[in-house]
Amino acid sequence: MNALTGATIFVIQTLISLYLTIVLLRFVLQLVKANFYNPLCQFAVRATQPLLKPIRRIVPSVFGLDTSSLLLAIVIQALLMAFVLMMTYGTIGDIPHLLMWSIIGITSLLLKIFWVAMIIMVIVSWIAPGSHNPAAELAYQISEPILAPFRRIIPNLGGMDISPIFAFIAIQVLQSYVMPALAAYAGMPQELWRLI
Incomplete structure (x- = not known):
């Protein structure tokens, strides 16, 4: 792979990965029932709406999950992986493997x-405890469902919440x-390991 090919892959991979993160954030926002009046949530909705609107007509929500956002994220991840494989090896590989690798990448x-x-x-x-910054509120809303099970198991140590430590360890192990x-x-x- 020459330098121009590597640079092309890097630029396209970065831009698509950024959009993929926004699409997946939209899935997470609905999963954790975030406040959609938050300006950051509004940004995620506006950025993903053009691609999600036609998919929502076909793919319904299942058990309250935003399946159309999840499906769009898997498709974008598969297309990105196919692009990297095409630029690297001259082939996109087979669809079942691409889908399996995409699910691993999305996870x-x-x-x-x-x-x-x-x-x-x-x-x-x-x-800044008690901050009402939109980013801080959104981070709290996303984190709370992950931390809640740890808080039930780990006792309160005199006002010191150490549940994030155990959540970080669990995520790092995964x-x-x-x-x-x-x-x-x-x-x-x-070559695809860099994408996950």
């Missing part, structure tokens, strides 16, 4: 979204050990 990106939301929540709780094992088991090429 990894979901873990990253929860990780970043918890980091923001922890930092804001230290430097991200560092489970996701690479799944990718290896699914036969994901090394």
